[in-house]
Amino acid sequence: MGREMIDIIILNRNLGEVCDxxxxxxxxxxxxxxxxxxxxxxxxxxxxxxxxxxxxxxDERTRQHGLRFGRGMNLGLEYRRNLQKVNPWVLLLPVDxxxxxxxxxxxxxxxxxxxxxxxxxxxxxxxxxxxILGDDEFRYGWNFEEGAWLISSSFLDFHFKNFPDSSFFDxxxxxxxxxxxxxxxxxxxxxxxxxxxxSLVVFENETHLLERSDLIRTEPIGxxxxxxxxEGLNWLHRKYQIQDAWDFAQLVRLTYDQFLKENPDLSAxxxxxxxx
Amino acid sequence: MVGLSEHLKHQILSTRTTFMGIGPMxxxxxxxxxxxxxxxxxxxxxxxxxxxxxxxxLGGGYVENWTxxxxxxxxxxxxxxxxxxxxxxxxxxxxxGTNSEAKELTFPEAMDEVKQSLADDIANGFNxxxxxxxxxxxxxFSENDVxxxxxxxxxxxxSMNTQKDIVFExxxxxxxxxxxxxxxxxxxxxxMLHKLDKYKLPKPLFYVxxxxxxVAELRNVGSFDQPLSLKGSLPSTVLLPAILxxxxxRGVMLKEHNADYLSASALKWHRKFGxxxxxxxxxxxxxxxKAIEEILIELKxxxxxxxxxxxxxxxxxxxxxxxxDSLVSDNDKFRIAGHYHFSNPEVIEIRCKAQMxxxxxxxxxxxxIENAIHNSIDRYxxxxxxxxxxx
Numbered sequence: 001m002g003r004e005m006i007d008i009i010i011l012n013r014n015l016g017e018v019c020d021x022x023x024x025x026x027x028x029x030x031x032x033x034x035x036x037x038x039x040x041x042x043x044x045x046x047x048x049x050x051x052x053x054x055x056x057x058x059d060e061r062t063r064q065h066g067l068r069f070g071r072g073m074n075l076g077l078e079y080r081r082n083l084q085k086v087n088p089w090v091l092l093l094p095v096d097x098x099x100x101x102x103x104x105x106x107x108x109x110x111x112x113x114x115x116x117x118x119x120x121x122x123x124x125x126x127x128x129x130x131x132i133l134g135d136d137e138f139r140y141g142w143n144f145e146e147g148a149w150l151i152s153s154s155f156l157d158f159h160f161k162n163f164p165d166s167s168f169f170d171x172x173x174x175x176x177x178x179x180x181x182x183x184x185x186x187x188x189x190x191x192x193x194x195x196x197x198x199s200l201v202v203f204e205n206e207t208h209l210l211e212r213s214d215l216i217r218t219e220p221i222g223x224x225x226x227x228x229x230x231e232g233l234n235w236l237h238r239k240y241q242i243q244d245a246w247d248f249a250q251l252v253r254l255t256y257d258q259f260l261k262e263n264p265d266l267s268a269x270x271x272x273x274x275x276x
Numbered sequence: 277m278v279g280l281s282e283h284l285k286h287q288i289l290s291t292r293t294t295f296m297g298i299g300p301m302x303x304x305x306x307x308x309x310x311x312x313x314x315x316x317x318x319x320x321x322x323x324x325x326x327x328x329x330x331x332x333x334l335g336g337g338y339v340e341n342w343t344x345x346x347x348x349x350x351x352x353x354x355x356x357x358x359x360x361x362x363x364x365x366x367x368x369x370x371x372x373g374t375n376s377e378a379k380e381l382t383f384p385e386a387m388d389e390v391k392q393s394l395a396d397d398i399a400n401g402f403n404x405x406x407x408x409x410x411x412x413x414x415x416x417f418s419e420n421d422v423x424x425x426x427x428x429x430x431x432x433x434x435s436m437n438t439q440k441d442i443v444f445e446x447x448x449x450x451x452x453x454x455x456x457x458x459x460x461x462x463x464x465x466x467x468m469l470h471k472l473d474k475y476k477l478p479k480p481l482f483y484v485x486x487x488x489x490x491v492a493e494l495r496n497v498g499s500f501d502q503p504l505s506l507k508g509s510l511p512s513t514v515l516l517p518a519i520l521x522x523x524x525x526r527g528v529m530l531k532e533h534n535a536d537y538l539s540a541s542a543l544k545w546h547r548k549f550g551x552x553x554x555x556x557x558x559x560x561x562x563x564x565x566k567a568i569e570e571i572l573i574e575l576k577x578x579x580x581x582x583x584x585x586x587x588x589x590x591x592x593x594x595x596x597x598x599x600x601d602s603l604v605s606d607n608d609k610f611r612i613a614g615h616y617h618f619s620n621p622e623v624i625e626i627r628c629k630a631q632m633x634x635x636x637x638x639x640x641x642x643x644x645i646e647n648a649i650h651n652s653i654d655r656y657x658x659x660x661x662x663x664x665x666x667x
Contacts, residue, residue, distance in 0.1 A: 128510045132457065143511045229503050244541045245503060249513040250548070272458055272518040 005108045006036070006150075007083075007090040009076035012050050013042040013066045014215055015208060019050035019095045029102045036087060040076040042067040048215075055079045066218060069094065069146070069176040070169035077156065077168050088112070090156070091122075091200075092149045096208045100125045100201040107137050107199035114138075115263060118155035118192035119183055122148045122200035132271060133198040140195045141271035142184045142256035143249060146176060148202050149183065155192055170239070175224070177232020178245060181252050188255035196271060280403060281443045281481045284361075285529065287319065288553070294546040294660035297323040297363060297531075298653060299557020300347070302564055302618045303340050304642070308649045310351060313359035316662040321363035321404055322351060323555055327372045331396035334389065341619050344393075348400035361403040363445075365555065367394055368409035369425060383415070387425070391432050398436050404481070405433055406445040406531075419464075427471045434477055445531055447484025457510075458518045461485055465526055482531035482553055485519050488512045489534040491558060492599045494608060498534070501542040516549050529553060535656070543659035556656055558597070560649055561615030567648040568627065569611070571641055575633050580626045585610045587617050 008026060012019040023037060041049050041056025043063040049056070055075055057067060067075065073092050080086055089108055111117065121144040123130040133139060151168075159168055169179065184194045206221070218224060233244070242248050260267050278286075288295050300306040300322045313320040324347060330336055332343040342350070351360055369386030381389060397405060409425035417425075426446055433442060446468060465483060472479060488500035488509065499509040523530045529552035535543075536559035546554060572581040588594070589606055594613035598604060604612075617623050627641075634641040657663070 124507075126508045128457070128508055132459075132510075141514070143514050145505055145507075225504060246513065246541050246545050249511070253513065253517075272514060 005087055005089055005105055006030070007038065007080055007087045008036065008093060009038045009040060009073060009080065009090060010050075010093045010095055011040050011042055011067070011069065011072040011076070012044060012053070012095040014044045014048040014217055015095050016044065016048045016050045018208065020052065022093070022095065022097065022099075023050065023052045025099060029099065035083070038076045038079055040067070040072050040079070042072050043217075045217075063217075065174075068174055069179060070167075070173060071171050074167040074169050074171060081160070086153055088153050089120075090151050090153065092151065093202075094147060094204065096205045097148050098203040098205050100203050101199070103199040104197075107197060111138060114193075115266070116154070116192045117152055117195060118187035118190075119152065119194050120150040120200075121145070121180070121194070121196040122150065122202045123196055123198050125201050125203045129196050129271060130198060130201065133196065136269070137199050138195050138197050139269050139271045140193055140256075140260075140266055142181075142188065142194060142252055144180045144184070144194070144196060146180050147204050149180070150197075150200070155187065158190065158192070159186075170235075172239070173232065173235045175228040175231055177228050177235060178248060181245075181249060185248075185252040185255060188252070188259050193259055279443075280361075280441050281478075284319065284443070284481065288529065291318075291664065292547055292550060292661060293318065293664070294551050295319065295321070295529075295553040296656055296660055296662070297321045297365070297553060297555035297557075299365070299555070299560060300324050300328060300339055301557060301561030301615045303350070304564060304646055305560045305649055305653075306339075306347075306351065307354060308646055309653055310354045310360050312650065312653055312657060312662075314355065314357045316657060317357060317359060318662050319359050319361055320657075321361040323363045323365035323406070323557065325365045325371070325557075326367060326390075326393055331393050333396070334393055338616055338619065344396045344400045344402075348402070352401070362397075362401060363404035363406065364394070364397045364402055365406050365557075366408045367397070367405060368407060368411060368429070370411040370415065371408065383412075383417075387428070390429065394429065394433050395436055398433060398442065402442065404443050404445060406447065406482075406484070407433075408447050408484075410447070423464075423468055423471060426468065427475060427477065430472065430477050430480075431475060440478075443482075444478060444480040445482035445484065446480040447531070447533070458515065458522060461519065462522055465522065465528070469526060469528075480528055483523055483526075483528040484531045484533055485523070487516060487519065487530075487532045487551070489532060489536075489538070491534045491536045491597070493597055493602065493604050494537065494562060494612060496534070496537040496542075497599070501538050516551070520550055520552075523552070531555070540655075540659065543656060546659065547661050554656075554660065556653075558612075558615075560652055562611050563649055563652040564618070564645060565611050565614030567645045568614070568630070571630055571634065571639075571644065572626075575630060575637070575639075577626075577630060577633065580629060584614065584617070584623055584626055587620055587622060588614050591617055593617075 010019060010022060019039060038054045039050045039052045041053045043058050043066055123133060124145060187194045236242055236248060298309040298320055306322060309320060309322060328337040328339040329342045329344055329347045332345060336343040348362060351362060367390060369390050407426045407429045409422045412422040412425055430444055469479060488498040489496055490498035499506040500512045505511055520530055532551055532554040535554040535556045569581060588610045593616040594609040597612050631641045
């Protein structure tokens with residue numbers, strides 16, 4: 001196996017040059033056909049779009065507020081569904097992602113016989129998870145950071161077959177609060193699983209958000225976090241009638257624990273080994 | 277006969293209560309804490325650091341200028357139901373006391389000093405001793421050396437404690453904004469238990485591990501209570517169950533330090549997770565200072581408030597609580613550190629004057645201060661499960 005294992009969706013907003021550089025870097029890593037690389041534009045100014053843009057929206061609302069992770073990736077996933085051929089995995093990347101380590105093809109090949117993996121989190125270069133992974137390429141877990149994700153086509157197929165009327169990501173959660181937790185919840189409750197890999201290490205370069213929020217046309221980072229929390233909690237109350245993120249996290253954990261009960265042989269490759 | 281260790285363990289586990297350690301930041305805080313323990317008829321511990329209360333021979337502490345003897349007498353005189361455990365917090369070499377601040381002590385001097393302090397604790401009926409030699413790491417000692425210091429101090433206390441009714445808490449690391457990594461904690465805990473076992477010393481009842489709580493300025497800045505995950509940190513919801521499982525598998529109970537200023541959600545999860553014990557201290561001192569500030573403003577005693585603020589700002593005790601590049605105002609520096617100066621004669625005078633001015637206006641100032649502290653402590657006790665038993 002090799003180059004044909006993976007598709008990529010990059011979500012760009014007013015960072016055309018950054019996006020083009022990311023595409024170029026990924027192409028170099030992947031020896032990938034550009035057909036497998038989907039760039040979604042999130043209402044960028046014409047001169048700030050990526051030259052690789054595949055699809056996008058530029059209605060007034062999108063120009064004002066962007067698509068954000070959920071709506072943007074949904075658009076990319078819809079575009080991908082119409083491709084003639086899709087790969088077993090799709091990597092979702094916000095445009096400010098930098099690739100620190102890429103050793104994915106062999107890893108994805110080796111993991112293909114693991115049980116029903118829905119999604120794999122690329123480890124962040126500065127995360128405690130990466131330190132815990134050490135020499136291991138993969139461990140199961142349930143509560144990971146937001147940002148880049150590798151999603152398996154089998155989980156996407158499962159979703160679109162069983163829930164044909166709903167988008168993959170919940171667009172009513174506009175800013176994406178607890179998106180990663182909800183992804184793990186949906187995976188485990190449906191008999192899939194989630195893990196993290198050290199074979200793909202990324203870094204979310206917040207400099208763009210910190211120093212160029214006016215250019216990106218988004219709120220400054222502090223304001224964005226405040227809205228993320230406020231709107232996210234409203235979404236959590238509305239959708240699950242759950243009071244706060246703590247309670248939701250424990251609900252997800254229950255589904256993960258159940259998965260380990262059903263697969264006791266996997267407990268040795270969890271992010272925290274509860275054994276003595 | 278069931279010893280204190282087994283009795284306390286049974287009470288905590290059978291009711292799934294988070295056992296609360298309360299910093300005796302002032303005489304008022306101490307009195308209110310005792311009242312609440314007797315009201316709930318469930319044990320709490322009062323946890324003076326050596327800076328707050330220490331042996332007379334070491335100069336006493338800044339709280340009420342209490343010596344260990346004074347403090348013990350005061351608590352025992354009010355604790356009618358016997359629900360208050362006297363618990364020494366952070367006892368170890370260089371953990372201050374007046375002498376340590378006056379000059380840099382050598383290692384043998386610092387060990388002699390802390391033994392003097394511990395001997396006085398034992399003589400005055402302390403029940404729980406937290407042995408914490410972690411400052412040794414800052415002095416260039418290795419982790420292994422610091423563990424050996426803990427063993428030496430426990431051995432010393434054990435030999436002094438003829439009734440063998442004192443229980444121990446061990447914590448040899450400093451507060452951190454992220455929880456401890458489980459594998460590392462496992463190695464450290466096993467090493468410590470092995471050393472204690474080798475010398476036939478008692479296993480500690482409590483073991484301090486970082487749960488992601490850290491106090492700075494007027495808030496908790498650790499990862500435990502962040503609505504959005506802190507970059508680089510593992511979420512507490514991932515680590516805490518594993519940390520608890522580790523402690524339980526080794527027969528020790530998890531003690532969380534620096535639980536001040538946690539949100540209602542975070543407090544609620546202490547019982548849900550099953551965190552065995554948690555300490556809160558500076559928040560109650562800050563609560564008292566804020567109550568005094570409000571009263572002085574209400575009574576239009578502006579010059580007195582300014583005097584109290586000046587004493588606090590000049591005292592500089594707020595410094596260690598500030599975050600790097602802090603933009604905290606002078607008003608907040610005052611709120612952070614006002615309690616260090618409650619026993620300053622000028623502050624006592626200001627408080628007495630406020631009491632008299634208040635009395636003329638029909639306001640019981642001290643009752644109002646006590647009420648504020650009561651509510652502040654009770655927020656924790658209720659969340660931790662006090663008052664939930666039906667006996």
